[in-house]
Amino acid sequence: MFGFETVELSRALTAMTLIFHAIFATLGVGVPVLVSTAEFIGIKKKDPHYTLLARRWTRGYTITVAIGVVTGTAIGLQLSLIWPSFMQLAGNVIALPLFMETFAFFFEAIFLGIYLYTWDRFKNPMYHWLLSIPVVIGGTLSAFFITTVNSFMNTPQGFEMEEGRFTAVDPLAAMFNPATPTKVFHVISSSYLTAAAVLAGIAAFIILMKKGSLYHKKALKLTVMMTFLFAILTAVAGDLSAKFLAEHQPEKLAAGEWHFETEEGADLVVFGSLNENNVVENAIRIPNALSFLAHGDFQAEVEGLNETPEDERPPLWIHYMFDLMVSIGFYTLGISLLFLLFWKMKKWNEFHPLLLWGIVATGPLSMLAIEFGWIFAEVGRQPWILRGFMTVAEGATTSPYVFSMFVLFALVYLVLAIGCLATLRKIFKGKPAELELEHRYPQTAAASKEGDE
Amino acid sequence: MSYELIGISVLWLFLYGYLIIASVDFGAGFFAYYAKVTKKDHLINQLISRYLSPVWEVTNVFFVFFFVGLVGFFPDMAYYFGQSLLIPGSIAIVLLAIRGSFYAFENYGSKDNHLYMFLYGATGLLIPASLSTALTISEGGYIEETANGVQLLYGELLTSPYSWSVIFLAIVSVLYISAMFLTYYANRAGDEPALQIVRKYALFWSSPTIIASLTTFIALSQQNTDHFQRAIDLWWVFGISVGFFMIAVFLVYQGKYYGWAFLAVMFQFFVAFFGYGASHLPYLLHPFVTITSGVTHETMAIALIIVFIAGFLLLVPSLILLMRLFLFDADYVKGKK
Ligand code: HDD
Ligand code: HEM
Ligand code: HEM
Numbered sequence: 001m002f003g004f005e006t007v008e009l010s011r012a013l014t015a016m017t018l019i020f021h022a023i024f025a026t027l028g029v030g031v032p033v034l035v036s037t038a039e040f041i042g043i044k045k046k047d048p049h050y051t052l053l054a055r056r057w058t059r060g061y062t063i064t065v066a067i068g069v070v071t072g073t074a075i076g077l078q079l080s081l082i083w084p085s086f087m088q089l090a091g092n093v094i095a096l097p098l099f100m101e102t103f104a105f106f107f108e109a110i111f112l113g114i115y116l117y118t119w120d121r122f123k124n125p126m127y128h129w130l131l132s133i134p135v136v137i138g139g140t141l142s143a144f145f146i147t148t149v150n151s152f153m154n155t156p157q158g159f160e161m162e163e164g165r166f167t168a169v170d171p172l173a174a175m176f177n178p179a180t181p182t183k184v185f186h187v188i189s190s191s192y193l194t195a196a197a198v199l200a201g202i203a204a205f206i207i208l209m210k211k212g213s214l215y216h217k218k219a220l221k222l223t224v225m226m227t228f229l230f231a232i233l234t235a236v237a238g239d240l241s242a243k244f245l246a247e248h249q250p251e252k253l254a255a256g257e258w259h260f261e262t263e264e265g266a267d268l269v270v271f272g273s274l275n276e277n278n279v280v281e282n283a284i285r286i287p288n289a290l291s292f293l294a295h296g297d298f299q300a301e302v303e304g305l306n307e308t309p310e311d312e313r314p315p316l317w318i319h320y321m322f323d324l325m326v327s328i329g330f331y332t333l334g335i336s337l338l339f340l341l342f343w344k345m346k347k348w349n350e351f352h353p354l355l356l357w358g359i360v361a362t363g364p365l366s367m368l369a370i371e372f373g374w375i376f377a378e379v380g381r382q383p384w385i386l387r388g389f390m391t392v393a394e395g396a397t398t399s400p401y402v403f404s405m406f407v408l409f410a411l412v413y414l415v416l417a418i419g420c421l422a423t424l425r426k427i428f429k430g431k432p433a434e435l436e437l438e439h440r441y442p443q444t445a446a447a448s449k450e451g452d453e
Numbered sequence: 454m455s456y457e458l459i460g461i462s463v464l465w466l467f468l469y470g471y472l473i474i475a476s477v478d479f480g481a482g483f484f485a486y487y488a489k490v491t492k493k494d495h496l497i498n499q500l501i502s503r504y505l506s507p508v509w510e511v512t513n514v515f516f517v518f519f520f521v522g523l524v525g526f527f528p529d530m531a532y533y534f535g536q537s538l539l540i541p542g543s544i545a546i547v548l549l550a551i552r553g554s555f556y557a558f559e560n561y562g563s564k565d566n567h568l569y570m571f572l573y574g575a576t577g578l579l580i581p582a583s584l585s586t587a588l589t590i591s592e593g594g595y596i597e598e599t600a601n602g603v604q605l606l607y608g609e610l611l612t613s614p615y616s617w618s619v620i621f622l623a624i625v626s627v628l629y630i631s632a633m634f635l636t637y638y639a640n641r642a643g644d645e646p647a648l649q650i651v652r653k654y655a656l657f658w659s660s661p662t663i664i665a666s667l668t669t670f671i672a673l674s675q676q677n678t679d680h681f682q683r684a685i686d687l688w689w690v691f692g693i694s695v696g697f698f699m700i701a702v703f704l705v706y707q708g709k710y711y712g713w714a715f716l717a718v719m720f721q722f723f724v725a726f727f728g729y730g731a732s733h734l735p736y737l738l739h740p741f742v743t744i745t746s747g748v749t750h751e752t753m754a755i756a757l758i759i760v761f762i763a764g765f766l767l768l769v770p771s772l773i774l775l776m777r778l779f780l781f782d783a784d785y786v787k788g789k790k
Contacts, residue, residue, distance in 0.1 A: 066556070073550070088529060
């Protein structure tokens with residue numbers, strides 16, 4: 001295996017680990033927010049339905065967290081194993097947030113442990129709810145810290161470079177680089193969105209399959225409401241991210257939008273294809289919309305890809321990643337809004353099967369959007385690993401064994417995925433919420449049976 | 454004290470923390486499986502799972518903390534270790550991944566799944582073995598730097614007496630520490646049948662531990678004479694460690710003061726571990742990286758140290774809370790909660 005191939009394999013291995021980790025990391029950041037909200041509503045309304053919701057969500061969450069932790073440990077070690085030169089150089093500047101992230105995990109892990117095993121240990125349920133706050137904070141902070149590291153790779157700052165070594169290091173400036181605000185905002189809001197959408201999808205699915213009880217209907221209303229809220233936040237954050245790109249990483253935006261010539265009043269190209277001369281065909285063109293997306297002004301000038309030297313241009317297929325992500329964003333926003341409208345309109349049935357199937361789809365789709373978004377962001381940084389300072393090829397290991405490791409990890413992730421699904425099935429199969437409700441809160445169960453009729 | 458010395462001391466402290474709590478966890482997994490095979494699981498597995506359930510994740514974080522901190526403080530280590538440890542490191546990751554996830558699967562999903570328990574028990578011994586490779590390599594003689602980059606010499610590693618003695622030491626220490634802890638925990642829980650079993654384990658594994666330590670010492674004298682010489686200069690430190698060892702074993706043998714016995718075990722390893730670490734310096738990775746050549750920038754070092762301290766202030770209270778709720782809450786330990 002020659003140097004070139006090792007780099008490709010290293011990228012593939014990193015991509016595989018991160019794509020797998022992102023599923024669990026996203027849920028790890030988002031689900032605590034929903035658990036905490038449900039428990040709080042349960043206490044305030046004295047409605048055990050919500051408390052049970054929080055309990056059951058947490059039970060599933062323990063499994064996904066476990067995989068988040070082990071795959072996170074994998075990526076943490078792999079960063080050094082696969083990108084030793086990159087870590088040697090960048091470690092000097094960006095070690096601080098990477099290190100703080102471990103504190104955030106520590107904090108989260110401790111309180112999650114306590115939270116899990118203390119449901120019935122306090123007289124005042126508020127104390128138990130308070131324990132969920134550190135879990136939420138820990139998860140969100142870890143997303144914050146790790147995202148600053150990724151931001152640094154996109155817009156490095158906080159050092160001077162002399163003879164291939166960093167000098168005059170300023171860790172805080174490195175952490176709070178230009179990419180940080182928008183990236184953090186978008187990553188966190190999209191994690192919350194995805195967790196809400198996944199749980200909404202599950203609730204809708206159960207209502208479709210088993211007709212669902214009052215418990216599931218409450219779950220659906222709560223989660224769709226939160227989906228809507230976070231979908232707005234995500235879209236706003238995504239729009240800000242595009243404006244950030246236009247200013248600081250124009251080549252990524254240009255490649256993602258197939259925007260070659262610098263021009264004013266640029267059109268937004270949606271989907272379509274490229275012919276051999278890089279001319280866009282079959283696309284939907286929204287006049288002047290790219291200028292608006294990039295600068296908030298329909299007439300503004302947007303830098304084209306031709307300004308970037310040819311060997312520094314990212315691959316053009318990331319266009320589809322961007323479009324798919326945005327389409328899913330608007331779909332999620334639309335369908336959750338529709339549900340809320342139907343719900344508020346007394347005459348309309350918000351539990352219409354078509355609408356419910358639409359909501360079921362938001363779960364897997366938003367998870368896909370997370371993956372598309374990351375692939376867009378990461379591949380859009382190519383050929384750089386540290387934009388402007390180090391290319392991917394310079395950062396990679398020279399070890400000849402990357403391919404074997406790729407196979408090994410592919411197997412491991414397969415086993416983990418199967419184990420995760422099997423265990424989740426085992427936890428919930430044959431233990432419907434109704435039974436548990438009757439067992440734990442007999443009075444509410446009796447009352448809600450009447451309510452169902 | 455210089456920054457790099459503070460840095461390495463704190464990191465060493467975390468590695469020590471990992472050594473203790475991970476050993477308890479790794480060994481417990483092995484004992485749980487062993488008890489199942491020998492049909493004694495009804496006696497001790499309840500006890501083991503009551504302790505492990507709330508803390509398994511915390512264990513892992515200690516490890517992450519150590520390696521992220523090491524790479525942060527000494528970025529050169531990322532280069533040398535990263536280049537040379539791709540295979541052993543990946544194997545360790547895979548074992549950790551299997552262990553962590555299957556523990557969760559077992560604990561929250563399929564109770565008493567035989568395969569899961571086997572994986573949990575086996576990885577408990579294999580992980581210390583694979584992680585200890587990193588310490589072995591740091592003695593020098595196992596990697597070479599050529600024009601093509603840094604390479605690990607697998608032949609040297611697999612045929613070296615030192616490397617095998619370290620692996621042996623890692624495994625027996627895990628079983629010894631774990632059995633000592635479980636003895637203390639069983640006693641607190643007032644679980645007499647379990648106590649009898651784990652106490653036997655503890656006594657059984659004590660002599661291999663001391664034998665393995667001596668063998669490792671002797672093998673070190675072959676592998677890295679300088680380090681061996683520096684260790685001999687610190688002979689009194691290792692003497693104190695042996696003293697604590699004798700106290701611990703004596704107390705357990707007498708069947709008294711199990712809490713003190715476990716504290717003695719902790720001191721035994723604390724002293725030996727810091728003695729080993731101190732004699733290892735100035736090299737982090739012989740002969741490529743020393744603490745002064747490999748250290749990060751001063752501003753970063755200061756920032757990291759500030760975060761260490763802030764983090765400690767955050768973590769110590771949370772850890773104390775965790776321990777009060779599970780480890781030292783008599784009702785919980787006894788299984789009443
Ligand atoms: C549920 C997931 C989700 C949804 C619905 C959206 N995004 Fe997104 N997007 C992400 C999940 C995501 C992400 C996974 O969080 C990314 C990857 C890297 C990052 O910073 O966030 C991302 C990156 C990302 C970037 C690149 C940022 C960078 O590289 O610095 C832009 C410009 C957008 N998004 C814009 C949008 C717009 C205009 C959306 C319209 C609604 C949108 N995203 C919906
Ligand atoms: C969890 C969400 C993330 C996902 C799904 C993700 C996805 C990807 C993908 C698909 C690639 C491969 C790009 C290519 O080969 O062309 C990649 C590369 C990489 N990512 Fe990310 N990424 C994520 C977050 C991060 C973060 C937070 C960091 C920083 C610590 C990071 C560091 C890297 C590195 C070092 C590479 C290899 C170099 C490269 O190919 O650019 N990633 N990632
Ligand atoms: C933006 C993308 C990412 C997000 C949102 C994210 C978030 C998370 C979450 C929520 C967990 C579970 C921790 C817990 O619940 O205790 C986790 C684990 C972990 N992640 Fe990621 N992560 C991301 C990418 C990365 C990358 C690129 C790295 C590598 C530096 C990384 C390193 C880790 C480590 C080391 C753990 C395990 C920590 C432990 O042992 O508890 N993460 N991550």
